[in-house]
Amino acid sequence: MALETSVWNTCDKSRNVSFFYNLSGKLISEEWTPRDLIVMGLGLTVCLMIVLANLLVMVAIFMNNRFHFPIYYLLGNMAFADLFAGMAYANLMLNTGPRTRTLSKGQWYIRNALLDISLTASVANLLAVALERHQTIITMQLHSNMTKRRVVVLMVCIWAVSIIMGLVPSTIWNCECNVEDCSTVAPLYSRRFLIFWAVLNLLTFFIMVAIYTRIFIYVKYQTRYASRHSTEMRQTVFNLMKTISMVLGAFIICWTPGLMTLLLDGLLGKASHANDYEKFCLVIAECNSVVNPIIYSLRDDEMRRTFKWILCRFCHGGKQRKPSPVASPLPEETLVQKSEDICLETNHKEDMQTRLGV
Numbered sequence: 069m070a071l072e073t074s075v076w077n078t079c080d081k082s083r084n085v086s087f088f089y090n091l092s093g094k095l096i097s098e099e100w101t102p103r104d105l106i107v108m109g110l111g112l113t114v115c116l117m118i119v120l121a122n123l124l125v126m127v128a129i130f131m132n133n134r135f136h137f138p139i140y141y142l143l144g145n146m147a148f149a150d151l152f153a154g155m156a157y158a159n160l161m162l163n164t165g166p167r168t169r170t171l172s173k174g175q176w177y178i179r180n181a182l183l184d185i186s187l188t189a190s191v192a193n194l195l196a197v198a199l200e201r202h203q204t205i206i207t208m209q210l211h212s213n214m215t216k217r218r219v220v221v222l223m224v225c226i227w228a229v230s231i232i233m234g235l236v237p238s239t240i241w242n243c244e245c246n247v248e249d250c251s252t253v254a255p256l257y258s259r260r261f262l263i264f265w266a267v268l269n270l271l272t273f274f275i276m277v278a279i280y281t282r283i284f285i286y287v288k289y290q291t292r293y294a295s296r297h298s299t300e301m302r303q304t305v306f307n308l309m310k311t312i313s314m315v316l317g318a319f320i321i322c323w324t325p326g327l328m329t330l331l332l333d334g335l336l337g338k339a340s341h342a343n344d345y346e347k348f349c350l351v352i353a354e355c356n357s358v359v360n361p362i363i364y365s366l367r368d369d370e371m372r373r374t375f376k377w378i379l380c381r382f383c384h385g386g387k388q389r390k391p392s393p394v395a396s397p398l399p400e401e402t403l404v405q406k407s408e409d410i411c412l413e414t415n416h417k418e419d420m421q422t423r424l425g426v
Contacts, residue, residue: 079244079245081244083244084172084173085168085169085171085172085173085176085255085256086169088243088247088250088255088256089168089169089255091247091250091255092250092251092252092255092338093252093338093343094252094253094255094343096165096166096168096169097165097166098166099166100165100166101165104164104165107161107347107348107351108161108164108165110351111157111158111160111161111350111351111354112158112161114154114157114351114354114355114358115154115155115157115158115161115354116154117154117358118150118151118153118154118157118354118357118358119151119154119155121150121358121361121362122147122148122150122151122154122357122360122361123147123151124361124375124378124379125143125144125147125361125371126144126147126148126151127378128371128374128375128378129141129143129144129147130144131374131378132370132374134370135370135371135374138200138214138216138218138219139197139200139201139204141216141219141223142193142196142197142200142219142222142223143197145193145196145223145226146190146193146194146196146197146360147360147361149186149189149190149192149193149226149230149357150186150190150357150358150360150361151357152182152185152186152189153183153186153187153189153190153354153357154354154357155182155186156182156183156185156186157183157186157350157354159179159182160179160180160182160183163175163179173256176256177237177238177256178238180237180254180257181234181235181237181238182234184230184233184234184237184265185230185231185233185234186230187353188229188230188233188234189226189227189230190356190357190360191269191272191323192226192229192230192272193226194272194276194315194319194360195272195275195276196222196226198275198276198279198280198315199279200214201279201280201283202279202282202283205283205286205287206283206286233265236261237254237256237257237258237261241257241258241260241261242256242257242258242261243256243257243258243259244256246258251333251334251337252333252337252338252340252342252343253329253330253333253342253343253346259333259334259335259337260334261334262330262331262333262334263330263331263334263335265330266327266328266330266331266334267331269323269327270327270331273319273320273323276315276316276319277316280315280316314363315363318356318359318360318363319356321352322352322353322354322355322356322359323353323356325345325348325349325352325353326346326349326350326352326353329342329345329346329349330342333346
């Protein structure tokens with residue numbers, strides 16, 4: 069028994085991808101099955117939607133000078149991360165099924181690393197946007213006071229962390245030297261790494277919940293006085309709650325199935341039967357890259373007008389004249405302006421009371 073354990077724990081770089089798949093019980097199809105074709109069809113359709121939607125966001129931010137602010141730079145960076153996620157997922161779809169057995173270990177690691185990098189960057193950008201919204205609303209500013217240099221540094225850090233997270237499994241945290249620790253969803257990955265990655269993303273989610281909850285409580289407190297006299301302020305609070313619900317709801321719906329699958333696979337291994345549904349969970353997670361531009365961009369009137377101009381110009385061969393832009397802040401930015409007005413109104417009232425000796 070001791071000899072057998074020693075053999076299993078010995079690193080052998082000559083083992084191919086098929087060895088680890090057979091060991092984990094994740095069978096590689098000899099030919100394309102109906103299930104493989106359905107998953108590929110759904111996946112490539114989602115990829116096309118991701119690429120087109122996020123490419124449109126990036127072009128809009130580049131061409132409209134009114135979007136040259138930190139929040140929009142972060143949205144553009146998130147759009148690029150989501151676009152990259154769509155391309156990485158398309159590469160996964162085209163190199164799965166029967167083609168998996170033709171991949172070398174290096175190619176397999178690259179295929180999965182591209183997906184890990186893009187998904188990590190997308191989640192990190194979501195967190196960065198939440199932090200930026202918190203900073204501007206709490207300080208009652210229309211736009212963040214971050215300089216372009218700081219925004220660039222932040223984006224570089226996001227991609228640096230994402231690349232590191234993508235390279236960790238192929239360099240220092242895999243199961244090639246401990247096959248008993250191999251995952252069933254990703255047979256060359258360590259189950260402990262999957263637990264770490266899932267917990268890290270769940271922690272990011274809870275941080276975003278805390279940030280948006282604090283924003284809502286703060287704004288509700290600031291608008292308490294005005295809400296007694298203005299139905300418009302009540303509607304503003306309702307719109308903020310709606311936006312927050314959309315952000316958190318999309319994240320929960322798209323990411324929870326996949327994260328729970330990875331967590332169960334890491335904790336239970338083969339007993340989790342994660343292979344039965346992991347591909348569909350990945351498709352759902354990728355859908356978040358389509359939802360992101362809808363939530364963060366299409367709720368902006370100025371962004372919608374820019375989209376229409378770009379599409380009309382494309383359809384008319386570039387002859388469509390650019391419309392005069394009208395400043396239309398994000399829902400949270402409108403809220404900032406209203407909150408600032410409330411504070412000015414309250415300060416003015418207190419000042420008058422002081423002067424009158426009330």
